[in-house]
Amino acid sequence: xxxxxxxAVIGAGPAGLAATVTAAAHGVRVTxxxxxxxxxxxxxxxxxxxxxxxxxxxxxxQWRTWERLRDALARHVAAGRATYLTDHHVWxxxxxxxxxxxxxxxxxxxxxFTVHALLGPEQxxxxxxxxxAVLLATGxxxxxxxFPGWTLPGVLTAGGAQAMLKGTLAVSGRTxxxxxxxxxxxxxxxxxxxxxxxxxxLVESADPRAFLRxxxxxxxxxxxxxxxxxxxxxxxxxxxxxxTRHTVVEAHGDExxxxxxxxxxxxxxRVRPGTERRIACxxxxxxxxxxxxTDLAETLGCRLDGLxxxxxxxxxxDVPGIWAAGETTGIGGAALSLAEGHIAGRSAAARLTGxxxxxxxWATAAKSRTGLREFFAALDTVYAPPARWTDLVxxxxxxxxxxxxTGGAIREAVARLGAGDVxxxxxxTRxxxxxxxxxxxxPAVAGLAGCELTxxxxxxxxxxxxxxxAHAGEAEDDEHQ
Amino acid sequence: MSKRLTCDxxxxxxxxxxxxxxxxxxxxxxxxxxxxxxxxxxxxxGAGEGNLLVSDKEPGPELDLALLSGRLWxxxxxxxxxxxxYEAKGGLVVASTxxxxxxxGRFAEDQRAAGVVAEPVDGxxxxxxxxxxxxxxxxxxxxxxxxxxxxxxxxxxxLRVSGARLLTGRTxxxxxxxxxxxxxxxxxxxxxxxxxxxxxxxxxxxxELAALAGVALPVLPRRGxxxxxxxxxxxxRHKVYAADYVADVASDSAALQTSPVVEGTAxxxxxxxxxxxxxxxxxxxxxxxxxxxxxxxxxxxxFLSDVxxxxxxxxxxxxLPDHLPAIGPDPRVPGLVHACGxxxxxxxxxxxxxxxxxxxxxxxxxxxxPAPFRPDRFPDFPDEEGA
Numbered sequence: 001x002x003x004x005x006x007x008a009v010i011g012a013g014p015a016g017l018a019a020t021v022t023a024a025a026h027g028v029r030v031t032x033x034x035x036x037x038x039x040x041x042x043x044x045x046x047x048x049x050x051x052x053x054x055x056x057x058x059x060x061x062q063w064r065t066w067e068r069l070r071d072a073l074a075r076h077v078a079a080g081r082a083t084y085l086t087d088h089h090v091w092x093x094x095x096x097x098x099x100x101x102x103x104x105x106x107x108x109x110x111x112x113f114t115v116h117a118l119l120g121p122e123q124x125x126x127x128x129x130x131x132x133a134v135l136l137a138t139g140x141x142x143x144x145x146x147f148p149g150w151t152l153p154g155v156l157t158a159g160g161a162q163a164m165l166k167g168t169l170a171v172s173g174r175t176x177x178x179x180x181x182x183x184x185x186x187x188x189x190x191x192x193x194x195x196x197x198x199x200x201x202l203v204e205s206a207d208p209r210a211f212l213r214x215x216x217x218x219x220x221x222x223x224x225x226x227x228x229x230x231x232x233x234x235x236x237x238x239x240x241x242x243x244t245r246h247t248v249v250e251a252h253g254d255e256x257x258x259x260x261x262x263x264x265x266x267x268x269x270r271v272r273p274g275t276e277r278r279i280a281c282x283x284x285x286x287x288x289x290x291x292x293x294t295d296l297a298e299t300l301g302c303r304l305d306g307l308x309x310x311x312x313x314x315x316x317x318d319v320p321g322i323w324a325a326g327e328t329t330g331i332g333g334a335a336l337s338l339a340e341g342h343i344a345g346r347s348a349a350a351r352l353t354g355x356x357x358x359x360x361x362w363a364t365a366a367k368s369r370t371g372l373r374e375f376f377a378a379l380d381t382v383y384a385p386p387a388r389w390t391d392l393v394x395x396x397x398x399x400x401x402x403x404x405x406t407g408g409a410i411r412e413a414v415a416r417l418g419a420g421d422v423x424x425x426x427x428x429t430r431x432x433x434x435x436x437x438x439x440x441x442x443p444a445v446a447g448l449a450g451c452e453l454t455x456x457x458x459x460x461x462x463x464x465x466x467x468x469x470a471h472a473g474e475a476e477d478d479e480h481q
Numbered sequence: 482m483s484k485r486l487t488c489d490x491x492x493x494x495x496x497x498x499x500x501x502x503x504x505x506x507x508x509x510x511x512x513x514x515x516x517x518x519x520x521x522x523x524x525x526x527g528a529g530e531g532n533l534l535v536s537d538k539e540p541g542p543e544l545d546l547a548l549l550s551g552r553l554w555x556x557x558x559x560x561x562x563x564x565x566x567y568e569a570k571g572g573l574v575v576a577s578t579x580x581x582x583x584x585x586g587r588f589a590e591d592q593r594a595a596g597v598v599a600e601p602v603d604g605x606x607x608x609x610x611x612x613x614x615x616x617x618x619x620x621x622x623x624x625x626x627x628x629x630x631x632x633x634x635x636x637x638x639x640l641r642v643s644g645a646r647l648l649t650g651r652t653x654x655x656x657x658x659x660x661x662x663x664x665x666x667x668x669x670x671x672x673x674x675x676x677x678x679x680x681x682x683x684x685x686x687x688x689e690l691a692a693l694a695g696v697a698l699p700v701l702p703r704r705g706x707x708x709x710x711x712x713x714x715x716x717x718r719h720k721v722y723a724a725d726y727v728a729d730v731a732s733d734s735a736a737l738q739t740s741p742v743v744e745g746t747a748x749x750x751x752x753x754x755x756x757x758x759x760x761x762x763x764x765x766x767x768x769x770x771x772x773x774x775x776x777x778x779x780x781x782x783x784f785l786s787d788v789x790x791x792x793x794x795x796x797x798x799x800x801l802p803d804h805l806p807a808i809g810p811d812p813r814v815p816g817l818v819h820a821c822g823x824x825x826x827x828x829x830x831x832x833x834x835x836x837x838x839x840x841x842x843x844x845x846x847x848x849x850x851p852a853p854f855r856p857d858r859f860p861d862f863p864d865e866e867g868a
Contacts, residue, residue, distance in 0.1 A: 092768070094768050124787075299766050301765065413637075416641060417521060417637040417638070417640075417641060418495060418520055418521030418522075418637055418640060418647050418649050419520055419521065419637075420519065420520030420521070420523070420649050420650055421519075421520055421523075423520075423523070423527065424520040424521060424522055424523060424527065424633065427522055427527050427633035427634075428521075428522070428633055428634060428637055430748060433748075433750075433791075434712075435711070435791070437791065437792060457766075457794075458792060459766040459771075459792065459793045460790060460791070460792060460793065463711060463789035463790065463791050464789060464790050465786065465787055465788065465789050465790075466708075466710070466753075466775045466778060466779050466785045466786055466787075466788055466789070466790055467775075467779055467785075467786030467787060469708075469771065469772060469775035469790055470772060470775040470776040470778075470779050470786070471772070471776075472768060472772055473768055473769075473772065474772065
């Protein structure tokens with residue numbers, strides 16, 4: 001097996017799993033690295049093994065797809081075609097520039113990349129994986145915009161609430177409000193309700209009915225329509241009040257969350273005066289959509305298109321030897337990730353074994369990809385935070401939680417100190433300089449500064465001990481000098 | 482588009498040097514407009530560590546300027562010190578061998594003769610100053626005059642209190658000249674700004690601005706990386722660096738050089754430098770460079786091995802072939818005044834630079850002889866790098 005070309009796949013969510021089993025089935029040795037202890041990513045998140053869940057599929061759809069992927073991975077691992085490394089936290093992918101290209105194909109030269117990871121929950125011990133090519137399936141993360149009270153205990157992200165449900169089969173609260181915008185809010189609300197939480201309201205700032213008018217994208221995705229209808233029926237069954245064109249204005253509570261104030265929005269995205277009302281709750285799950293994880297791609301020099309990694313029809317980035325699939329190439333959910341992962345796996349396998357890829361071999365996946373991309377592009381035009389969400393951020397609202405920077409400090413940096421972009425706001429206020437490196441507050445800082453959100457440069461995808469950094473990649477570089 | 486502004490002085494560049502020029506010129510009673518194509522502190526200032534150093538400079542015009550600048554920073558600190566995180570923390574230069582300590586001692590002796598406070602530190606006292614230094618080091622020299630500011634804040638607050646008008650997001654596309662060849666202002670992407678004096682504080686891009694006025698100024702970029710750790714309690718008290726840093730600063734080599742420079746900050750993270758390489762404006766992250774920085778820092782302070790690097794950033798120091806800045810009027814274009822090319826010392830030298838220029842503009846006798854900084858000291862067609 002060792003003379004097979006070697007592909008490293010980063011991320012074991014739908015895209016990474018699909019890519020791994022596809023590439024391993026077509027003549028490539030694959031190393032799949034993932035930060036979780038179980039495969040599946042956020043979408044197929046599994047209950048912890050020690051919970052002995054009887055029916056984990058109750059919280060998932062497409063359970064059969066997951067089982068097929070899981071079993072295929074196990075077969076490839078058993079046959080030595082794939083290595084699956086759990087609890088590996090990748091902090092950097094190194095392009096070894098002193099490796100001169102030996103072949104003309106876009107698979108790149110042998111051993112052209114080193115994937116640097118930190119092992120285990122403590123993320124202290126280094127692991128380096130050398131590969132001929134790398135497939136980035138790093139997924140996405142949640143976007144959450146600030147509002148007064150959002151830092152109170154009891155306020156969590158919509159995805160966080162869902163992860164808690166899927167991973168622990170439980171949530172702590174008794175009465176919840178689900179708020180923000182985006183298609184994720186529906187499964188979160190129905191999931192909470194099914195878990196026995198009283199969902200007092202689903203507060204959506206957009207008006208999803210506008211979506212029904214976009215018949216073309218919908219007609220192409222009957223499955224998605226059925227999925228939506230299913231959620232709607234479940235909301236009714238659990239008597240969840242759906243408030244569209246509404247937003248949470250403030251979260252209240254002394255020690256922890258006790259209530260939220262919600263209000264209706266006018267057509268300009270402003271709060272309609274007089275529509276505020278208070279809803280008692282001990283849990284608020286809030287989310288404003290997803291953003292792609294692009295740190296590794298950005299540092300490798302891959303071209304980005306707005307906030308996501310740009311890929312061609314084969315899911316190749318513009319850096320030879322680097323493929324990307326799933327949410328990192330644009331938010332589009334699990335089904336799109338599967339299609340992209342499959343195509344990327346096919347393409348990488350062909351190119352690494354010296355063959356010209358034949359797009360006919362992934363025609364079904366390509367068709368699915370086209371339809372789903374259209375569908376999610378249409379969704380994007382409907383789901384949006386209130387246009388004037390920054391009005392809700394009071395001067396004393398903490399925007400950057402790591403460094404405790406308020407909305408007022410950010411406004412002052414822009415208005416009085418000459419900051420003109422996210423970078424200078426950061427330099428002048430320390431917003432986005434903390435532990436999360438602006439993943440949480442980046443969109444909010446950009447909004448308050450009145451500029452576009454652009455991808456931040458984060459050379460380290462996660463913090464790395466200096467003792468590890470001091471020796472990273474040393475051995476290989478010495479070999480070639 | 483056609484909106485015209487008129488003022489006494491246009492400063493091109495809203496970095497720390499431009500901010501200091503604006504501050505001292507405005508304090509001298511001049512009407513000042515600062516223009517920058519980006520935001521405030523958008524170039525090298527925002528990528529700096531904020532060192533106000535005398536320790537790394539050998540006796541000569543740069544050290545004289547550093548000493549003057551240090552006094553001016555201390556005065557400024559009374560007004561804006563807390564806003565810019567001014568800290569008179571002191572520098573500690575550490576030798577790794579007895580031979581290195583002897584050489585460092587001689588260097589410090591010359592500095593003392595030039596007015597620097599440089600106190601020899603023996604092996605034991607070293608650990609009183611920095612308890613977490615690696616064991617077994619022979620000694621070093623302590624420089625109480627070394628200070629630090631947060632550079633982006635320094636530029637922003639200098640501009641804020643200067644009273645100058647700040648115009649960001651405007652690119653200077655031309656230097657306007659009158660028929661007699663004297664300066665008439667600048668043309669920007671958003672209209673002309675008329676003034677008899679234009680100050681070139683464009684830092685690493687100062688050569689491009691000079692070219693707009695028709696003169697050559699060979700400013701080139703020298704790339705440097707900085708590593709930033711997670712926030713820590715104050716475990717590194719001073720700016721601490723290895724004695725070989727001084728040799729690297731003064732070196733002409735284009736090749737990569739790294740020497741460990743470690744310092745704690747008021748906000749908590751430890752900053753780790755310093756690398757120098759001449760690779761143009763290449764913004765590619767370099768693992769070998771950053772690895773060398775981490776290796777150097779953990780050798781000086783072994784406890785840092787378990788501390789996490791959160792991020793790394795890079796910047797381009799504006800350097801001139803003789804490692805001295807260009808400060809003062811350009812005799813080739815009356816009305817054009819240069820204040821750029823400070824290499825890695827721009828934060829520290831900003832105040833002295835701004836002060837000297839304000840004195841020259843006001844027809845006063847400058848506190849320092851500006852001759853060594855003459856902007857026309859280079860031949861019009863400078864040799865290519867390394868030639």
